[in-house]
Amino acid sequence: MNKNFYGIILFALGLVGCGGGSEEGIATINQSQAFVIHSNYDWKLPAGFPTPRQPLDNPMSAAKVELGRFLFYDTRMSVNNTFSCASCHEQRMAFTDGRKTAIGATGEIHPRNSMSLVNTAYNSAFNWANPMLKSLHQQALIPMFGEFPVELGWANQEEKILDNFRIDVLYQERFAKAFPNETHPINSGNISKAVAAFTASLISGNSPYDKQVYQNQKNALSESAKRGMELFFSETLECFHCHGGFNFTQSSQHDKTIIPEIEFHNTGLYNIAGTGAYPDNGGRGLWESTFKAEDMGRFRAPTLRNIELTAPYMHDGSIATLEEVLMDHYARGGRMIATGDYAGDGKLNPFKSELINGFRLSASEKEDMIAFLKSLTDWEFICDACFKDPFGNIPDHQNCFK
Ligand code: HEC
Ligand code: HEC
Numbered sequence: 001m002n003k004n005f006y007g008i009i010l011f012a013l014g015l016v017g018c019g020g021g022s023e024e025g026i027a028t029i030n031q032s033q034a035f036v037i038h039s040n041y042d043w044k045l046p047a048g049f050p051t052p053r054q055p056l057d058n059p060m061s062a063a064k065v066e067l068g069r070f071l072f073y074d075t076r077m078s079v080n081n082t083f084s085c086a087s088c089h090e091q092r093m094a095f096t097d098g099r100k101t102a103i104g105a106t107g108e109i110h111p112r113n114s115m116s117l118v119n120t121a122y123n124s125a126f127n128w129a130n131p132m133l134k135s136l137h138q139q140a141l142i143p144m145f146g147e148f149p150v151e152l153g154w155a156n157q158e159e160k161i162l163d164n165f166r167i168d169v170l171y172q173e174r175f176a177k178a179f180p181n182e183t184h185p186i187n188s189g190n191i192s193k194a195v196a197a198f199t200a201s202l203i204s205g206n207s208p209y210d211k212q213v214y215q216n217q218k219n220a221l222s223e224s225a226k227r228g229m230e231l232f233f234s235e236t237l238e239c240f241h242c243h244g245g246f247n248f249t250q251s252s253q254h255d256k257t258i259i260p261e262i263e264f265h266n267t268g269l270y271n272i273a274g275t276g277a278y279p280d281n282g283g284r285g286l287w288e289s290t291f292k293a294e295d296m297g298r299f300r301a302p303t304l305r306n307i308e309l310t311a312p313y314m315h316d317g318s319i320a321t322l323e324e325v326l327m328d329h330y331a332r333g334g335r336m337i338a339t340g341d342y343a344g345d346g347k348l349n350p351f352k353s354e355l356i357n358g359f360r361l362s363a364s365e366k367e368d369m370i371a372f373l374k375s376l377t378d379w380e381f382i383c384d385a386c387f388k389d390p391f392g393n394i395p396d397h398q399n400c401f402k
């Protein structure tokens with residue numbers, strides 16, 4: 001078959017609630033790469049944003065997004081009815097949890113910091129350092145079924161958890177709408193697809209930065225934030241090389257992408273006993289997949305959108321504030337840990353990226369940088385009713401009441 005075969009398929013799109021779309025959608029698909037490129041699903045994209053790709057085996061529809069929203073917030077998603085996706089991904093913290101590292105439904109400690117779920121529809125890689133995951137619905141199976149650690153606890157409990165939804169008339173209707181051609185739609189594969197569709201709908205692009213740069217509002221950014229923007233995009237600070245593009249991250253793809261970029265970097269966060277080592281148990285990044293020496297401590301540069309709300313920072317939540325990230329880590333050219341098990345000078349890590357060299361900032365330049373990073377906060381996104389808990393249990397950010 002022609003490698004770049006483009007076909008037209010028809011699929012049903014329900015018209016409910018927040019996501020957009022007509023009953024019958026037309027989609028352009030690229031079969032060689034298994035992506036839907038264009039469909040009638042209305043992403044409600046902010047100005048300047050490209051169209052996300054949709055996995056061929058999980059095209060977007062408004063009905064699927066709406067089902068996914070209920071599931072995302074439903075504590076019946078966990079083995080002991082205590083946890084949902086939202087237990088670790090809260091809207092008021094840009095879908096993080098405020099913890100250093102996450103805790104699962106049965107109390108097991110996750111080695112990593114919960115990631116922000118912002119514009120993940122554009123990700124070409126998922127999680128802090130996983131080169132294998134290629135879609136949001138593959139990703140969702142990890143918190144559902146993962147055992148090291150247990151997050152939602154589906155392993156060996158699948159039928160019991162599915163029964164929660166099978167006996168619920170409202171869910172019977174929602175699944176029928178979201179998966180209209182299936183006789184037994186309430187299964188774990190479809191649950192992962194629906195929560196993935198909801199996650200993909202979480203698009204943020206109305207921060208003061210976006211208003212200034214993409215929406216032509218000349219004074220959306222303060223003078224201080226404008227100066228910070230210049231620093232961020234300068235060859236002295238180098239931030240934009242790894243946190244670049246409209247989504248402030250490297251590993252992105254969209255309708256116009258030819259070869260998706262997937263990059264991982266060692267930023268000099270650790271250098272245990274001068275050997276270059278990072279802490280074990282989830283802390284070694286890409287090395288855990290490849291076992292190659294040079295991949296030690298290499299992680300994906302996450303998006304910096306809404307970064308003000310997602311503390312603590314880094315893959316293990318080991319830096320508490322943005323100021324410390326900027327000054328004690330990046331300006332120093334790598335973090336110094338003076339005492340304890342992890343003692344070592346990150347600046348001298350032999351596997352560190354050549355882009356992390358350190359720099360000097362005056363007190364006012366530091367303030368400008370922080371003002372710029374805070375200008376990436378999108379309050380319309382943080383307060384968007386379409387993304388809220390439909391059960392009303394998870395609190396909103398206090399700014400949403402103003
Ligand atoms: C126990 C807390 C916890 C639960 C519950 C949880 N997550 Fe996460 N989530 C995390 C952590 C921690 C990471 C980073 C994982 C890693 O790098 O190994 C993450 C990463 C992600 C990512 C990757 C984001 C990116 O930019 O790559 C997505 C998407 C995601 N979670 C969606 C979900 C969905 C959907 C659910 C519900 C089915 C869910 N999560 C449940 C803690 C959790
Ligand atoms: C060489 C690529 C690279 C450069 C240059 C770079 N970063 Fe990063 N950044 C990363 C990676 C990779 C991570 C995750 C590292 C980890 O967790 O170990 C990260 C993490 C962060 C985080 C924490 C994100 C979160 O969600 O916890 C912030 C904030 C940040 N960088 C800001 C900056 C700023 C500001 C600059 C410029 C001074 C900069 N970065 C330069 C690659 C880079």
